Amino acid sequence: MGAVGWVSRRAAAVLPSLALLALSACSQGKSYPGRETYQSGLCPQCHGVDRAGTAMGPPLKQLRRSWHPDSLGAYLQKPDAFVERNPRLQGLATKYTMVMPRFNMDESTRHDLVRYLLETEQ
Ligand code: HEC
Numbered sequence: 001m002g003a004v005g006w007v008s009r010r011a012a013a014v015l016p017s018l019a020l021l022a023l024s025a026c027s028q029g030k031s032y033p034g035r036e037t038y039q040s041g042l043c044p045q046c047h048g049v050d051r052a053g054t055a056m057g058p059p060l061k062q063l064r065r066s067w068h069p070d071s072l073g074a075y076l077q078k079p080d081a082f083v084e085r086n087p088r089l090q091g092l093a094t095k096y097t098m099v100m101p102r103f104n105m106d107e108s109t110r111h112d113l114v115r116y117l118l119e120t121e122q
Contacts, residue, residue, distance in 0.1 A: 034116025037109055046098070050122045057100070058092050064118050072114045078102060 039049065046057030053059035063072065066088065075082045079100040083089040093099060105113070 032116045034112035037113045
């Protein structure tokens with residue numbers, strides 16, 4: 001009898017912390033679904049899993065300094081059009097042998113991706 005009582009008290013103590021873990025993992029995924037898009041697409045091959053950049057693409061940090069959600073969304077649809085008229089991007093583009101490709105994605109996926117890029121650093 002005593003032993004059963006002990007076990008259930010332990011279980012009661014452990015359960016809330018597990019629930020808390022599940023909750024925090026869940027809310028993270030919910031706030032930035034764009035992280036999934038970034039990590040599962042081709043982006044990390046050129047920009048790195050941690051967005052620190054690779055030999056094929058620049059780091060994607062502090063993007064808020066240069067981009068607004070609308071402009072970044074437009075850039076992702078047609079990067080080449082922006083590079084033509086943006087000296088900073090032209091400078092960046094000359095450092096890498098490949099260009100930033102165009103990606104086709106639906107609007108909500110792009111919106112989530114932009115949010116992830118602008119609101120997080122990795
Ligand atoms: C083949 C390599 C390659 C891939 C794949 C790639 N990029 Fe790029 N990206 C570049 C290069 C090179 C630049 C530099 C500027 C240019 O060429 O437009 C760049 C620039 C950028 C910029 C602008 C950086 C700045 O400083 O303003 C963003 C944002 C960006 N990429 C996001 C992405 C995302 C998101 C993905 C995945 C959907 C991705 N890139 C996939 C090569 C790549």
